[in-house]
Amino acid sequence: xxxxxxxxxxLKRAILEQRLPPGTRLRELQLAELYGVKRGTVRTAxxxxxxxxxxxHRPHAGAQVARPDxxxxxxxxxxxxxxxxxxxxxLAGRIDADGLxxxxxxxDEEQQAYRQQRPRDGLRLSVQFHAELAxxxxxxxxxxxxxxxxxxxxxxxLSAGPAPRSCVxxxxxxxxxxxxxxDAEAAERLMQAHLDExxxxxxxxxxxxxxxxxxxxxxDEEASGECA
Amino acid sequence: xxxxxxxxxxLKRAILEQRLPPGTRLRELQLAELYGVKRGTVRTAxxxxxxxxxxxHRPHAGAQVARPDxxxxxxxxxxxxxxxxxxxxxLAGRIDADGLxxxxxxxDEEQQAYRQQRPRDGLRLSVQFHAELAxxxxxxxxxxxxxxxxxxxxxxxLSAGPAPRSCVxxxxxxxxxxxxxxDAEAAERLMQAHLDExxxxxxxxxxxxxxxxxxxxxxDEEASGECA
DNA sequence: AACGGCTTGATTGTCAACAATCGCTTACGG
DNA sequence: CCGTAAGCGATTGTTGACAATCAAGCCGTT
Numbered sequence: 009x010x011x012x013x014x015x016x017x018x019l020k021r022a023i024l025e026q027r028l029p030p031g032t033r034l035r036e037l038q039l040a041e042l043y044g045v046k047r048g049t050v051r052t053a054x055x056x057x058x059x060x061x062x063x064x065h066r067p068h069a070g071a072q073v074a075r076p077d078x079x080x081x082x083x084x085x086x087x088x089x090x091x092x093x094x095x096x097x098x099l100a101g102r103i104d105a106d107g108l109x110x111x112x113x114x115x116d117e118e119q120q121a122y123r124q125q126r127p128r129d130g131l132r133l134s135v136q137f138h139a140e141l142a143x144x145x146x147x148x149x150x151x152x153x154x155x156x157x158x159x160x161x162x163x164x165x166l167s168a169g170p171a172p173r174s175c176v177x178x179x180x181x182x183x184x185x186x187x188x189x190x191d192a193e194a195a196e197r198l199m200q201a202h203l204d205e206x207x208x209x210x211x212x213x214x215x216x217x218x219x220x221x222x223x224x225x226x227x228d229e230e231a232s233g234e235c236a
Numbered sequence: 237x238x239x240x241x242x243x244x245x246x247l248k249r250a251i252l253e254q255r256l257p258p259g260t261r262l263r264e265l266q267l268a269e270l271y272g273v274k275r276g277t278v279r280t281a282x283x284x285x286x287x288x289x290x291x292x293h294r295p296h297a298g299a300q301v302a303r304p305d306x307x308x309x310x311x312x313x314x315x316x317x318x319x320x321x322x323x324x325x326x327l328a329g330r331i332d333a334d335g336l337x338x339x340x341x342x343x344d345e346e347q348q349a350y351r352q353q354r355p356r357d358g359l360r361l362s363v364q365f366h367a368e369l370a371x372x373x374x375x376x377x378x379x380x381x382x383x384x385x386x387x388x389x390x391x392x393x394l395s396a397g398p399a400p401r402s403c404v405x406x407x408x409x410x411x412x413x414x415x416x417x418x419d420a421e422a423a424e425r426l427m428q429a430h431l432d433e434x435x436x437x438x439x440x441x442x443x444x445x446x447x448x449x450x451x452x453x454x455x456d457e458e459a460s461g462e463c464a
Numbered sequence: 465a466a467c468g469g470c471t472t473g474a475t476t477g478t479c480a481a482c483a484a485t486c487g488c489t490t491a492c493g494g
Numbered sequence: 495c496c497g498t499a500a501g502c503g504a505t506t507g508t509t510g511a512c513a514a515t516c517a518a519g520c521c522g523t524t
């Protein structure tokens with residue numbers, strides 16, 4: 009079933025890249041036509057996304073991209089602090105030269121993307137940095153949890169304040185330095201501060217009008233958008 | 237859709253209570269007849285369980301209860317240590333009298349169940365103790381993660397060694413005492429030790445023959461079984 | 465003009481029949 | 495006797511049609 013997985017991955021990625029704002033209505037027939045699949049396929053993909061808490065699925069009311077409230081945002085960031093602190097604690101000192109090189113390469117690409125006004129790529133690389141840290145622990149369970157939280161993070165950010173968040177001054181570099189020194193405490197502290205900063209980027213709620221889907225969904229390889 | 241949720245919850249609970257051994261084949265038609273629902277209903281329930289990693293779903297090969305390997309067992313326990321340490325750290329000193337009373341009541345019931353040779357109830361109450369701790373943090377994200385890990389724990393235990401695990405000498409009481417004293421460090425240490433103990437209950441692998449399902453699934457309110 | 469009920473269109477949920485695939489048995493040849 | 499390949503039964507995957515439900519607009523009454 010490559011069809012269903014394609015759809016699932018595509019929607020998940022669209023949410024992760026902040027192309028699908030919270031509250032966006034997802035109509036089965038519309039998605040089926042857009043992706044050239046049957047409605048049943050759409051249905052199971054939506055079931056899976058619902059289980060991931062990325063969409064809300066109320067009986068007979070259809071599916072819409074999840075719109076987490078402030079409480080969920082708080083809980084989600086608290087959980088990220090717990091898990092990602094543990095990740096850097098595990099990694100400190102134990103990471104090898106190849107790993108450090110890979111992380112620094114991501115850092116470079118990320119900063120370059122932001123400098124060149126490609127904030128979408130920047131966001132993607134920033135997320136990838138966190139995912140890569142989790143992957144390096146070798147703990148698949150932690151990795152899966154963190155990836156789930158990474159996918160939900162754009163939703164809590166966009167639900168809380170309007171637009172282009174996560175253009176924070178990236179202190180990812182300092183974390184890598186601490187990892188290289190084997191300074192677990194500093195790495196933990198820096199990671200927590202980093203996540204605090206991200207969380208504090210909150211603003212007052214707003215209501216973004218859900219636009220047409222086609223442009224949002226089939227943008228997988230395009231770059232566009234500005235960064236405030 | 238109460239039907240589909242009923243099935244999902246029932247299967248999940250059967251796995252949690254170790255009534256469904258790892259590797260048990262779950263045939264769609266069979267489940268549909270057992271629960272008096274249509275096959276489509278079974279199908280979406282299985283999709284959800286698969287997303288929870290409680291079952292394995294290979295195309296055209298059907299669904300079976302997940303059979304996690306030793307690596308997954310290690311990762312799962314490591315993750316439980318991370319999350320549940322954080323839970324008791326958050327709770328230490330901040331838990332109120334009502335909370336302490338509720339926990340101690342669970343402890344009593346649990347010990348009583350084991351003393352009265354009702355290991356199934358004991359297991360259920362033991363799991364409930366961990367779930368209750370997570371709930372008390374007020375962090376729904378952490379709570380959901382821990383509940384997912386609790387559901388998967390029986391699978392990694394049964395996949396690694398044969399039968400009636402988790403009849404460990406329960407040191408839950410000491411954890412509650414530390415929480416009452418507000419001794420976060422001790423609570424963390426005790427929780428880690430407790431989980432270590434559980435993990436060390438491993439034995440060599442074995443192959444339990446998947447028996448008939450009806451007896452296993454519709455045992456929701458019955459008590460039976462012995463404890464080695 | 466405000467209100468309530470009704471009709472209608474759109475959307476989701478359900479179902480049963482059909483198609484595809486897999487594992488196993490069986491038959492055959494070496 | 496062993497290995498191999500074809501056939502078969504069982505199981506899963508897919509599809510289109512139908513039923514149920516909801517939201518919105520319309521109409522008539524007060």
